Amino acid sequence: MKNVYAVKGNIIFTKAFGKFEVLENGYIVVEGKLVKGVCGHLPEEFSGVRIVDYGDSLIIPGFVDLHLHASQYGNLGLGIDKELMPWLETYTFPEEARYSDIEYAKKVYSALIRELWRYGTTRCCIFATMHKDSTKLLMDLLAQSGLSAYVGKVNMDRNSPEYLVEDTKNSIEDTEEILKEYLSKYELVKPIITPRFVPSCSPKLLKSLGNLAREYRVPVQSHLSENCDEINFVRKLHPDHDNYASVYESAGLFGEMPTVMAHCILVDEDEIELMRKNNVFVAHCPLSNCNLSSGIAPIRRLVSRGIPVGLGSDISAGNSLSMMNVIVNSGQVSNLKWLQSSRVDKPLTTAELFYMATKGGGKFFGRVGSFERGYEFDALVIDDSNLSIFRSLSLEERLQKFIYTGDDRNIKVRYVSGREVKEPILY
Amino acid sequence: MKNVYAVKGNIIFTKAFGKFEVLENGYIVVEGKLVKGVCGHLPEEFSGVRIVDYGDSLIIPGFVDLHLHASQYGNLGLGIDKELMPWLETYTFPEEARYSDIEYAKKVYSALIRELWRYGTTRCCIFATMHKDSTKLLMDLLAQSGLSAYVGKVNMDRNSPEYLVEDTKNSIEDTEEILKEYLSKYELVKPIITPRFVPSCSPKLLKSLGNLAREYRVPVQSHLSENCDEINFVRKLHPDHDNYASVYESAGLFGEMPTVMAHCILVDEDEIELMRKNNVFVAHCPLSNCNLSSGIAPIRRLVSRGIPVGLGSDISAGNSLSMMNVIVNSGQVSNLKWLQSSRVDKPLTTAELFYMATKGGGKFFGRVGSFERGYEFDALVIDDSNLSIFRSLSLEERLQKFIYTGDDRNIKVRYVSGREVKEPILY
Numbered sequence: 001m002k003n004v005y006a007v008k009g010n011i012i013f014t015k016a017f018g019k020f021e022v023l024e025n026g027y028i029v030v031e032g033k034l035v036k037g038v039c040g041h042l043p044e045e046f047s048g049v050r051i052v053d054y055g056d057s058l059i060i061p062g063f064v065d066l067h068l069h070a071s072q073y074g075n076l077g078l079g080i081d082k083e084l085m086p087w088l089e090t091y092t093f094p095e096e097a098r099y100s101d102i103e104y105a106k107k108v109y110s111a112l113i114r115e116l117w118r119y120g121t122t123r124c125c126i127f128a129t130m131h132k133d134s135t136k137l138l139m140d141l142l143a144q145s146g147l148s149a150y151v152g153k154v155n156m157d158r159n160s161p162e163y164l165v166e167d168t169k170n171s172i173e174d175t176e177e178i179l180k181e182y183l184s185k186y187e188l189v190k191p192i193i194t195p196r197f198v199p200s201c202s203p204k205l206l207k208s209l210g211n212l213a214r215e216y217r218v219p220v221q222s223h224l225s226e227n228c229d230e231i232n233f234v235r236k237l238h239p240d241h242d243n244y245a246s247v248y249e250s251a252g253l254f255g256e257m258p259t260v261m262a263h264c265i266l267v268d269e270d271e272i273e274l275m276r277k278n279n280v281f282v283a284h285c286p287l288s289n290c291n292l293s294s295g296i297a298p299i300r301r302l303v304s305r306g307i308p309v310g311l312g313s314d315i316s317a318g319n320s321l322s323m324m325n326v327i328v329n330s331g332q333v334s335n336l337k338w339l340q341s342s343r344v345d346k347p348l349t350t351a352e353l354f355y356m357a358t359k360g361g362g363k364f365f366g367r368v369g370s371f372e373r374g375y376e377f378d379a380l381v382i383d384d385s386n387l388s389i390f391r392s393l394s395l396e397e398r399l400q401k402f403i404y405t406g407d408d409r410n411i412k413v414r415y416v417s418g419r420e421v422k423e424p425i426l427y
Numbered sequence: 428m429k430n431v432y433a434v435k436g437n438i439i440f441t442k443a444f445g446k447f448e449v450l451e452n453g454y455i456v457v458e459g460k461l462v463k464g465v466c467g468h469l470p471e472e473f474s475g476v477r478i479v480d481y482g483d484s485l486i487i488p489g490f491v492d493l494h495l496h497a498s499q500y501g502n503l504g505l506g507i508d509k510e511l512m513p514w515l516e517t518y519t520f521p522e523e524a525r526y527s528d529i530e531y532a533k534k535v536y537s538a539l540i541r542e543l544w545r546y547g548t549t550r551c552c553i554f555a556t557m558h559k560d561s562t563k564l565l566m567d568l569l570a571q572s573g574l575s576a577y578v579g580k581v582n583m584d585r586n587s588p589e590y591l592v593e594d595t596k597n598s599i600e601d602t603e604e605i606l607k608e609y610l611s612k613y614e615l616v617k618p619i620i621t622p623r624f625v626p627s628c629s630p631k632l633l634k635s636l637g638n639l640a641r642e643y644r645v646p647v648q649s650h651l652s653e654n655c656d657e658i659n660f661v662r663k664l665h666p667d668h669d670n671y672a673s674v675y676e677s678a679g680l681f682g683e684m685p686t687v688m689a690h691c692i693l694v695d696e697d698e699i700e701l702m703r704k705n706n707v708f709v710a711h712c713p714l715s716n717c718n719l720s721s722g723i724a725p726i727r728r729l730v731s732r733g734i735p736v737g738l739g740s741d742i743s744a745g746n747s748l749s750m751m752n753v754i755v756n757s758g759q760v761s762n763l764k765w766l767q768s769s770r771v772d773k774p775l776t777t778a779e780l781f782y783m784a785t786k787g788g789g790k791f792f793g794r795v796g797s798f799e800r801g802y803e804f805d806a807l808v809i810d811d812s813n814l815s816i817f818r819s820l821s822l823e824e825r826l827q828k829f830i831y832t833g834d835d836r837n838i839k840v841r842y843v844s845g846r847e848v849k850e851p852i853l854y
Binding site: 081108292402 | 500501503504505506507508531534535538539542714717718719720722723746747755756758759760762763765766767774776777814815816817818820824827828829830831832833834
């Protein structure tokens with residue numbers, strides 16, 4: 001059978017929120033880019049197909065990072081001592097300005113893509129910068145790498161440093177140019193509408209971006225309710241709106257097209273209801289929320305309300321691209337949130353967090369993040385033999401140990417949409 | 428000059444709490460095991476000494492881990508979904524029971540020591556288990572490795588699973604045997620009195636351990652006020668005592684000899700005052716406190732009161748031996764504590780946390796954790812050239828980037844008490 005192959009190993013994934021599917025020494029049969037099925041023994045009909053045997057390794061879905069700022073990779077680990085607004089002014093904006101230089105962009109973006117590959121992030125939603133050319137370059141480099149991503153040229157035409165304020169008309173035109181050029185250029189790398197956040201986008205710009213999203217049928221990403229000062233600022237800018245989310249909604253940027261909002265720490269009841277109604281995704285970025293003293297998002301509550309949640313690294317406010325680190329930190333802050341909520345909002349389990357880091361975020365990309373039939377085959381092969389294992393462990397325990405104590409060195413092979421992706425050599 | 432050498436590189440350390448001392452391309456002159464001085468140019472008198480040039484690398488003090496359970500290394504990353512008391516019963520106690528098997532102990536302890544070395548932990552305070560022989564073995568292996576540690580045979584004679592309850596008399600005799608044999612056996616590895624915690628030690632046992640500490644002039648380590656259920660249990664066991672700390676104090680185990688207490692999350696005002704008066708050290712273990720839903724220790728308050736604080740990994744409740752990870756997590760939870768305290772308890776800065784991870788904890792070992800004259804020369808050489816550096820950074824920024832984004836791969840050389848320590852091959 002052409003285009004059919006099987007991988008063999010210890011298979012773990014989450015079909016339902018919080019429940020591991022486990023198959024020891026099983027097979028995943030792949031046809032083209034899609035999973036045909038998972039089975040303990042290869043059925044007769046596949047007897048002739050190529051089998052890639054990963055021995056005692058674990059095979060898990062690739063990680064999905066729902067929120068990161070590619071241009072801030074050079075700032076990773078720097079300046080972790082400020083709140084959101086002063087941090088933007090001191091660290092973020094000056095760094096982003098450098099992306100008018102296409103050579104600088106090429107250097108940093110290439111290094112970033114290699115790191116994403118290293119850490120097993122097979123899909124991500126990326127903020128680039130306002131610069132059209134380096135945003136296009138980032139999409140080209142990603143396509144070359146074999147990883148999958150939504151990439152947004154950032155829009156910002158107010159309340160930003162002079163050197164980063166766009167002319168509204170140019171901002172819209174540049175965005176449309178990218179949409180036209182990149183909408184069908186690549187299969188795995190696509191554009192996404194990316195207003196930075198309400199404070200830095202005029203109502204006119206937001207409205208136009210909403211129109212573009214609708215016209216070109218592209219998804220939307222932005223930030224929502226991360227920090228007290230930010231929310232007060234939005235309230236001051238938009239006294240006519242009941243809340244932060246409604247500013248996006250009135251511009252057609254809150255679920256009319258698939259939408260993901262980072263943070264959502266301080267969302268009020270009306271915003272939660274709007275998110276639920278419009279199926280707006282949350283990108284939960286706890287490393288960032290801890291580093292910038294923003295607080296702990298009410299993830300248990302959001303999940304209980306049926307709002308789709310994935311995880312995000314949010315570099316460089318987050319200090320790590322590793323989705324394993326993000327899972328660990330998400331678990332830890334969910335424990336603290338449980339204490340904060342007088343033991344009402346139950347801690348998130350490893351299986352729930354693993355779901356968020358794979359299928360939960362993967363839904364934003366379609367049928368991604370699981371090994372169910374019809375899902376795109378994104379996978380990681382994990383060799384955990386160097387970890388602190390001194391007795392026989394279940395596969396769930398081995399996965400937990402990998403997440404909590406392993407790192408990129410344990411990831412031996414990556415697949416994206418049915419194809420093995422080798423280390424990208426881009427620069 | 429015999430026994431004198433100099434290392435050259437970019438030197439960073441913290442002499443005072445929260446303030447980096449920085450010297451680009453400087454020298455640290457070492458005589459025997461002690462630092463003679465730090466200088467920009469080598470004075471005439473040292474012109475002939477051997478110079479080890481580490482080029483553009485950073486040279487920082489070795490990390491001090493004030494609290495870890497060696498026997499739980501095999502459980503690292505497992506079972507992170509329980510609170511303290513059920514977690515002890517399900518994961519910890521059954522694993523500790525295995526240390527009656529000296530071969531098992533040898534295997535795990537050897538692997539652990541190699542990991543400590545890898546992560547640049549040059550000094551640590553270790554809980555072994557109640558087993559005399561494997562505790563001795565751990566001390567022998569540590570001495571062989573060249574790392575420095577206090578190692579405690581754990582004492583526990585009540586409220587523990589049957590297979591881990593000691594006979595009180597045996598517990599005391601075994602402890603004294605170790606003290607006699609190991610008090611002067613090694614220079615860098617020493618015994619420490621280690622009642623597990625009040626719930627598992629009878630008043631008689633505690634009293635006897637206090638006597639041993641005084642008689643043999645050895646330090647003391649235990650746990651204090653980690654979790655609500657634990658504190659309620661202590662209150663029920665000791666209704667005659669005002670608080671948890673006073674149970675230790677009445678047994679001569681709270682500062683009569685140098686004492687370090689892990690956690691101290693829920694200490695009350697009287698306990699804080701007692702700690703201050705008796706100069707009791709806190710081992711702050713935020714990874715553990717997050718994983719077990721224990722809460723966030725009031726470190727800013729404790730430091731303001733003049734209580735000495737160091738950091739601890741507390742494996743396997745903590746999920747990482749990396750003191751870089753512990754620093755990062757400490758910063759993050761201090762930000763959350765700032766929010767919790769209505770912005771009263773200021774977040775801990777990187778320089779403050781670095782102090783805690785070096786000189787703060789190092790004080791428990793004497794003159795350790797700094798490059799001031801007369802300090803034992805414990806150092807790490809850090810090659811950060813593979814990190815995400817795309818523009819010129821200050822040395823403070825480079826250190827911050829290493830802590831927040833680097834790992835063991837960046838640590839190229841380790842010194843303990845004046846000697847370079849190579850990778851230990853123990854098993």
